[in-house]
Amino acid sequence: MKLYYSATSPYVRKVNVFAVEAGLDGKIDNLVTNPWIEDAGLLADNPLSKVPTLVMDDGTVLFDSPVICEYLDSLNFGKKLIPETGMDRWKALRLQALGDGILDAAILRFLERKRPEAQQSKAWDYNQLKGIQRVLDHLESNMDDWDDGITIGQITVGCALGYLDFRFSDEDWRDKQPVLAKWYTTFAERNSMKMTQPVII
């Protein structure tokens, strides 16, 4: 399998962490691309021109990290990372949605900061920040509801917190979320997280 890859994309990281946790380490070749600059190969495979985009061995293309992770879990012969039935499934998917929501807002903030300063909107940035803070507060108060093992939900939240540290290290979230911070310290020690640290190339 091939994965259109950017070393700073947290959604790509999510897929790569998921692959390692699913026992698929070494089964995916990362194909380095910059989705913000037209890449003919990526455009031909994904009209959205976004990473992650996965090309299966038979040439079938999948995109959007939740879809790619579903596929990877179908190849996972160990404990499923996306519970297949029951309330565990809905809780894991809901947690994934919260983690992806943090990422969507954080990416919007990052892109806003790249615009010429005169065009940046502080109010708009603040609105995204408030959304992230609301989700962090929610996570902090609801962690006793998390699955004991590892699921797509925890992987996504872990990658989201990693992205906040990577891009917004001046705004430490740990002060207000000590329980989440403690969880993340342990989670970040997993091999899958260490192997996929974001780097600016």
Ligand SMILES: N[C@@H](CCC(=O)N[C@@H](CS)C(=O)NCC(=O)O)C(=O)O
């Ligand atoms: N919902 C998508 C988000 C993917 C995404 O937004 N990726 C960014 C990089 S972090 C991208 O490729 N952006 C390029 C663009 O929007 O043109 C997922 O979960 O995979």
